[in-house]
Each structure stands twice: as C-alpha cells, then as structure tokens.
Amino acid sequence: MSSSNKELKDRIKNASENGKKERFIYQDDDAIEKPFNWSQMRRLFIYMKPYTRQLIPVIVAMIIGTITRLTIPALTIVAIDQAIQPASGETSYGKLYLVAGIMVALFIIQWASNQYRIKYTNIIGQKVIYDLRHHLFQHIQKLSFRFYDKRPAGSVLVRVTNDVNALQDLFTNGVVNSLMDCVQLAGIVIILLIWNFKLGLAVMITVPIMFLVSSALRKRIRFAWQDVRKKQSRINSHLNESIQGMKITQAYVQEKENMRFFDNMNAVNVKAWNKASALNQTFGPVIEVTSAIGTFILFWYGSYLIEHQEITVGLLVGFANYVGNFWDPINRLGQVYNQLLVAMASSERIFEFIDEEPTVGELEYAKPLASIRGDVQFDNIVFEYEKGRPALHGISINVKAGQSIALVGHTGSGKSTIINLLCRFYDPVSGVVRIDGQDIRNITLDSLRSQVGLVMQDTFIFSGTIRDNIRYGCLNATDNEIVEAAKAVNAHDFIMSLPDGYDTEVEERGNVLSMGQRQLLSFARALLADPRVLILDEATASIDTETELKIQEALKTLLKGRTSFMIAHRLSTIRNADEIIVLDHGRIVEQGNHEALIRKNGVYNGLIEAQYRFLSA
Template sequence: MSGGRNMRRHGMGGPAGGSGEKAKDFGKTMKKLISYMGRYKWGILTVLIFAVGSTVFHVIGPKVLGKATTKIFNGLTGKLSGGPGIDFAGIGKILILLLTLYGVSALFSFVQGLVMTSISQKVSFRMRKEMSEKINRLPMNYYDTKTHGEVLSRITNDVDTLGQSLNQSITQMITSVTTIVGVFIMMLSISPLMTVLAVLILPVSMTMISFIIKRSQKFFRQQQEYLGHINGQVEENYSGHTVIKVFNREEEVLREFNETNGMLYQSAWKSQFFSGMMQPVMQFVGNLGYVAVAIVGGFLTIRGTIEVGDIQSFIQYVKNFTQPITQMAQVSNMLQSTAAAAERVFEFLEEPEEDQMVENPSSIADIQGNVTFDHVKFGYRPDKIIINDFSAEISAGKKIAIVGPTGAGKTTLVKLLMRFYDVNGGSIKIDGKDIRSFNRSELRELFGMVLQDTWLFKGSIMENIRYGKLDATDEEVIAAAKAAHAHHFISTLPDGYEMELNEEAGNVSQGQKQLLTIARAILADNKILILDEATSSVDTRTEERIQKAMDNLMKGRTSFIIAHRLSTIRDADLILVMKDGDIIEQGTHEELLEKKGFYAELYNSQFEKTA
C-alpha cells in the first residue's frame, strides 16, 4: 500500500517544480556549471588546442583546392592558345598537400572528440555520485514534499541531458568560433569586397537567431520540468497500480497523466519546432550569400582582380562562414536544455542538508539507554504544532508501549527520537545527553528499527538480513532468522537463504517480508529498539512466536513499541497513552485499566468490535 500513501501525500503529480516555479537564471546557472567544471580545465585546454588545430587545417583546405582549380583553368585556356597545357605534376603536389591538411585535421578532431567525451562522462559520473551522496544527507521533510520520480528524473534525465549537450556544445562552440575567425581571414586574403558582402549576412542571421532563442528558452525549461512530473507520475502509478485498481481510479489516473503528458507535448513540440527552424533560416540566408558572391566574383574575374579558383574557394568559405553560425545557433539552443537541466541538478545539490556533524560531539560509548522527553514541542510546520507538551522519563532496559488513536503523534515521537526531525521546543535526552549533541550517524547507531512499511532491496535473503550488520557471518544471520521465526519459511523457498528477492520483494508475502526485517533488527543488536506496528502484517500464531522472540531480544534494552492491537503490549513496563500530541495517561496495563480512562476505553473497544 506504500504506493497508495505516496499518491495521497503527493497528489499523483507532486508539488515539486509546479507551474508556478520562478523563471530560470540562464547566466547564473552557466557560471555555476563553468565553475563546476574547473577541475577539468587542463582537459578542456587540450580540447581547445586540438579543436583549433583541426579547424585551422580544415579552413586552409579550400584556398589550396582553389589553386588546383586555377591551374586546371589556366592550363585549359593556355592550351587553346598554344601553351603547354595542364600542369598535372603541380596539381598532384597540391592534392597531396590538401590530403595531408585534411588528414591532420581529422586526427586533431579525433583527439579532441576523445578527450571531450571523457570530460563529459566524468562530469556526469561526478554529478550522479554527488547526487547519490546528497540523498543520504537531505532531511526527511525534503522527501515529504517531492515525489520519487521527481528526484529520479534529476539523477537520470537531467544528468544525461547535461552529459550529451556538454560533449557536443563545447567542441562545436570552439570549432564554430575558430572557423568564423579563420574563414574571415581567408576571405579577406581573397577579396575584401566580397568579404564585406558575406559579412552583411551576419546581422540578418543574428537577428533571426536571437528571435528564435528568446522564443524557445522557456519551452526548453518547461520540457525538462514536465519530464520530471511525468517520471513522478509513472513511478507512482507503477508502484501503486494495485491500489489504483482496487479503488477503480484508472480513469482518474489516466486523465491526470494525459493532462501532464499534454503539457509536456506542448512544450516539447514548441521547443523542437523552434530548434528545427534554425537550419532552414540559416540555409536561406546562406543562399543569399552565394548569389551575391557568384555575381560579384564573376565581375571581378572578368576584370582580372581575382582568379577563377578564388571564386570556388570563396563560395566554399561562404558556406563555411554560415555553417558555423548555424552550429552556434544550434549550440545556443542546446545550451537552453543544458541550463534547464543544470539548474535542476544544482537546485538538488544546493538543498539544505541535515547537520550531520556537531562540534565536540557526545560519545555513544557506554550508553545505557535511559531516555528523557523534556517538554517536547513539535510540528511539521511551525504554524501547526501537533505535539504540544510531551514529557516522560524512561529507564534503561524498560519496555515502553506508545498507544493512541491514529494521528495522536506516536510515529512522530519515534522520528524525533532518531532526529529525522528536530524538536521545536524542549529536548530529548539519552543518558542525560541532548540528542542534538550527538553526530546524527552515531546517534542512529544506537537504534534498531522495525517498521510497519517493510523495506527490502533486490538481492538474496542472506544479504537483506545481513544489512543489519554487514560483517555478520552466515551462522549469525541464520541465528537471527531463527530468533525471528523466519528460518522455517526461508528453508522452504527455492535456494533458501540465497534466493533472490525481486523488485519490492514481490516474490515473498507481506508477512514474510516483516519477518525478514525483524531478523535484520535482531542481527543489528542495538541498544534501543523501535517497533512500529512490527507484527501488524503477520498472522496471530506467528505473532505470538515473534512476541516471544522479541521478549528475549528486548531484555536489557530500552524498547519503544507502537501498537494498535493493545493485547500485544499488556506486559509493557510502561504504557504511554497519547492523544492530540500529548500524553494523557501513563502506567502499566493493569493500572490504566483500573483508572477506567481513555486507555481502558481503547482496550475494551477492541473486544466490543470483535463481538
């Protein structure tokens, strides 16, 4: 049912990154990205050198080829007037030189491509690594306001977009700028007049490109944003498909998906449409340049100002002059996607973290397990307090039961104890030390936890139980499974302890999952135990056996038990009865029944319903 809870909490689309999100800051994001790539500066410098070298050798080519054309033209015209004819030896030398130039250009291009691919993949690897590590440092309230798919989209789609666009955009940008400069110099060396005509194309091109980029930027941002929403919906629909079917919500889910998918479609086709406009616009402008060069070039050749081969070279240069402008336009388009993806990645990496370390932290060595709640006040939102004034003294080794109606604050109390959230007022102490004086990671080493929502990962049963103590031997794992009464059912499974659990451990029952998580907690052997509805998913007979195992496990350990079935906590040393965030009664089972108060009412209501 976890998928159902997620859907209720997030409303299927999730609040993250909604349509009201502020406009992205392209310049600021690109500065961050450049700074982030600072450690790869030598690699980028290598790319720069080889990309420039490749372009220079390639740019020289057309002028050299023009010399060959001139020799052929002069040879033919000379032969008609009785000359020696075509100089094939001279043309051969020119072609060999041309082949060498293009060969060196291709080699340089290969090297810069290899280095740039390596850099882009290192950036992607580093981002994924940092985001993976970031996940463990984020506070719980981050996950309460974001869908799983939204986070996954940033790690997968956005990082992939960054890696691919970096690999292409940086080299294309370097090559395009170098080509424009090189071609401009070569055109000036042939004819300043024709160069002026070719350069007049630029204002027209830049005006059109600027118009297209301004129109397309917001659509690229929306495309990345709604892609994240689609991922969130698909992930939740898939994980919660049973809940969707049970409540006949297929049509509603499909309607919500189609709505988001429609938004993605609208932003995607608009961004791709504007992106596709670049090429035809630049080709049109380029063709205007060809016409101008052909007319003026023919006139200059007749006058003897330039040679025939120079016209051919210049036409190639005009093409090479407009092509990098087109590439730069495409790169600019690509950078919109890069900026949108980078902003989402950096937003994630810059999310406020839990303060993992404290100055002069308290040591967890020799902790006995005495727990004090001192006038605790807490709310998930400061303006909505749900625990108003909670105080309790719990001695080490005691078995404490926390009971109360749904929403009373039972599970919230446990989250505060483990510092998933910090209190708004008051304090929680372990052996007299405020839990905020411990490093979070060390504090949580004190706790073993079994939740109502089981969590198992893809892997063998042995590996899942060993998760509680990574250096445990096989014998210790099996002993823990026996203590949790899981050994019998494990032995009946194909491959026993080596059986592979699939995604979400769907090839074992809910009750069996619970037994495995209990075995994991037993193996961890922590000072303080937290059991949140730990036996709610098993049958009555198995529950009785687990209770016996739990009784042995809890000896000498402070144990917090959250239970709705009050019959399972009758032997607790202390029962805390919560209502609306406050303890309204406390005592043993017999003492509370004698008071005939709220606990007695809760306890007796179970049997009334059964009757």
C-alpha cells in the same frame, strides 16, 4: 496523411482538450523565470575541471583538425590560379599533383584528429555525467524528510534520470565542438578580410541580421524546454504513484479512469515537446536563408570584382569554399546553443535540489556518539509538521536504560512523531531530545542512527537475496550471525523452506513474500544491527497470532538490556511494557504500567475495551 496518423492526432487533440478541464493533483515544480545566466553554466562546467589534463590532447587534436580544414580551401586557390589557369596560360600538372597530394595528406590528418577528438570527448563527457549524477544522488540522500514530504517521488526521480541525461549531448560533444567552431569561424573571418577586405565585409553583412532574428527566439525556446521538463516531472510522478497503487486501481476497477488521466497528461507533454521542438527547428531555416543571401552577395559582388580584375577566379572559388565552411559552424553553434538552452532548463532543476539544505543537518561541532547506555529524555517537546499546527504539545518523557516503553493512542495522536524525533528525522520546534544526557543535535547523525534500530509496519524489502536483506542491518556481518539473527526471531524455518534458502532472490519490496514473512526479515535486520535503542512501530501488525507468540518469546530475550519503544494496539505487545504512555492529539493524557492504567479506568482502559469488543464482534 495516413488514417493511423490522423487517428493518433485526433486522440492527442481530444485528450488535450479534456486535460484542460482536469484538475491535476500533483504538485508541479515551481516555474523557473530566471534569465539565462552564464554564471550557472560556469557552475555546470566546473564538473569538467577534474578532467582538464585529459582535455589538453583533445584540444590539440581539435586545433590540428581546424588548421587542416582552413588550409584546404587555400590550396584550392593555388591549384586554380597557379596550376589549372596560371598567368602563363599553360596548365602545370606538376603543381596540380603536388597540391592534390598535400590535400590528400591534410584530409587524412583531419580524419585522424577528428576520430581522436570524438572518441575522447565522449569518454570525458560520460565521466562528467557520472560525476554529476553521483553528486546529485549523494546529496538527495542527505536531505531531510521534510524535503520528501512536499515532493512526489517521480519529481525526484526525473532529476536524477531525465534532467542529467539531457546534459549528455552538451558534455560529450557540445563543449569541445563549440570551441572548434569558434576557432574556425575566427580563422575564416581573418582570412577573408585579409585576402579581400571589401568582398569579405560584403559577405559578413548578413551575420548581424541572423543574430538579431535568432536572439528573439532565445527566451521562448528556453521557457519551452523548462515547460517540457515540468510536464515530464508530472508524468513521472503519476507513473510512480500508479505503479505503487496498482492493486488499489484494479481492486476498484479504475483502470479506464487511470488511463484517461494518464492520456491527458501525456497529451499535454506531447504538445509541450512539439512546441519546444518546433521552436528549436527555427534556427536551421534562419541560418539557411542567411547563407543563401550571403552566397548570392558573394557571387554577385565577386563577379563584379573579377570583371574589374581586383580578384581572380581562384580567389572567388576559395571564398566560396570558406563561406560554405563559415555557415556550417554557425549552424552547429546554433545547435550547441539549443543544447545550452536544454542544459539551462535541466541544470536549474538539478541545482535547485543540490542547493537544497537539509532541515536536519549536522552542526559543525557535532561529535560521534560513543557506545550508549540507552537513557532517553524528551524535555518539553513541541513539534509541528506545518507552521501553526502543532503535532506535539510540550511532551516530556524520561526513559531509563533497558526500559520498554509502549506508546498508544488513536491515529494522529503523535506516536510516530515521537519516534521520528528520536531518530532525528525531524527537529523539534522547541525542547530537547537527549540520549545519555546529550542533546542529539550535538551528535553526528550516523553515530546516532547506527545505535537506534527501527522496525516499521510497512517493511521495505530490497531486490536481492534474503541474506542481503538481513545483512543490510550490518554489512560486515558473517553468514553465521545472519542465521543466528533469523533464528532469534523465528524466521529461520520459513527461510529454509524457500527454494534457495538464504540465497533466494526476492523482488523489489519483497512481493514474493507474505506480509508476515517480510516483517520477520525486518526483525532479523534490526536485531543484527544490535542497537542500544530498539523501536517497533506497529511491527507486529501484519503477523498472525501464532507467529506473534513466537516473536514475543524471542523479544523477551532480545530486548533485555536494551531501551525499547513500541507503538502497537495489540494488548499482547504492550501489556508487559515497563511503562505505557497514552497520547491524545499530541498530549500525554495517561502514563503508567498496564495494571495501574487499568485500575485508573481512564482513556487506556477505554482503548483496551474497544479492542476486546472489536475482536469479539
């Protein structure tokens, strides 16, 4: 063993031992203890149904290739018994050349059919993988926020990437190849038993032994691959969190600790993979040993039968060829079974997500929401993120169309929760949220959210151009409309100062832009959507005072005629609101305009004084 390999193994061992002492903070997917069930595999194979017609010529090619493969050993018997060593004793070169020519033709046909089969099974397999990944991604986009609240992003990512990729071998060659091998095995068994029942039966006696040994490994292998998937999901979760939080890691000089933690997880993953791989490899030796025993029985008993003139030398050679062809498909079927085990582990995890129902779903009788006025009503709303821990206690708010409402309060008071319920990211435990008098649960989600604009404090900028990011609010918007929206929020000047203006490429999350610039783009995006209800969730928190003054002027015009909800701590943002609602621990403690609440000298006034003290400090 080289020193580098030994060093690597020592590192893995040490990291693994340290990992045993580590308390992982990432939520693992639940261990899957279900037995291997073919009903789930049939569900997986349903994705092949649209390509049934395309599979027919592939199956025909497979049958042609199998027939040629079964015919060639029979020609070997003819060549030996009738041409090389005939009963007359004289070699018949004419028959030998004829048999050789037929064999060459059969090999060419077999090669052509195999080429066709391999090419189109790969094409069809990739289409099936595309459909499965498309279905999975389409489904997870429909799932509610509660689904993402309890799962790290890496856990979701690994389902769409690793778990779907793990099915590629099964769909690209496993299914058709297993059919081919089953047909070949059936053909060989029938041929051997017809030619000489006693010799054929003697050779087949080892098959039950092989299946008894291999079946004992099935459960262990399946659980081993499930464990591998779980460990990979854990690594993906940690990677996603580490990359997202790289600034914090470097700011607190925790790179070594982060690396140690990752090494522990990586070592555990390596051990799980090695265990599953080692168990997988046991199929090969089992088949090879069984094949060797079968070959020994064939020549030992075959020699006895030749001696008693029950079979010919050519028949024994033909038997040997067929027995050799018998163990190859069994070996491949063992590999396909391994693919099925991997597919089972992955498909269980994929279907776990596909079977997940949105907690906020559309009712069958939900109707599209026509153009709204903007009246909003929260009627005695009770809501809880976790059962038994209410976040809102009987909240009731009536907002007339065109009014601006400011929500203020300490962190955790329920401000963002009210916004989440209005967008129907969650449903209340009790109570009703209405828009224009309609319960929003009776409205289709697309028609509701298309008329509610949302600007968050943590602005998300997609990779692409500035123009594409603004157009995300309305995909059919013209370039002129994009420019007008940018001008309205005073973003036009800074955009034009960029190297390519509106066509400037920005990276994921807009890292080339300042926080304030990203916030201005989010304003332009929301305003381009022209919503009837506009929500500003701490939307000016990352903008400097000079820029905020410009935005305040723009908002006076842009909010006119729209219902708006503003979550903000800055006095300049909320003092002009028609009504200010003060929340504390999920309850409304004060309500009124700025002047009225100041005169009341209550909680709101205390918040304002605290802000002034902070700014003057």
